[in-house]
Amino acid sequence: MRARLLRLCVGGGLVGLLLLSIGVVRASSGDRLVTFQGCVRQCEVDECLDGATTLPLHLRALQWTCESNCDYVCQRRVTRAAQQQGRRVHQFHGKWPFVRVLGVQEPASVVFSVLNGAMHVRSWRLVRSGLAPSHPMRLWLSVFVVLGA
Secondary structure, three states: OHHHHHHHHHHHHHHHHHHHHOOOOOOOOOOOOHHHHHHHHHHHHHHHOOOOOOOOHHHHHOOOOHHHHHHHHHHHHHHHHHHHOOOOOOOEOOEOOOOOEOOEOOHHHHHHHHHHHHHHHHHHHHHHHHOOOOOOOHHHHHHHHHHOO
16 A cells, blocks of 8 residues: 555656646757748648648658658758858757768667667567576566667
């Protein structure tokens, strides 16, 4: 009973902190730029509303939409203009505006995520084949590998 009450208090406290932080959270500096917002709006009107623009197959396969493509194109335009004028580069949506390679905006992140996943699969196989089913730590190690903790 006591542990349940403690969990409830901690959970309620975390929810309260989350709700208090909502007013503090602001968009990235690039998201707030009037030039960026105007560019995205104009691009969506010109490219997306009539459905005339069809994205290349490799972008559609990676789940890019016309709207997300407009967002990316405008990020690149604003970033190029800032670099040419010697101004600082802004973050958009909490991330730096990386160049897209074959439809992937952050290729290094993708590569490292795939390698991380491969290591989890390898570890899972090692735990399953290397430990006897009766081993007292087998369950916990399996959970640890699956959760990636």
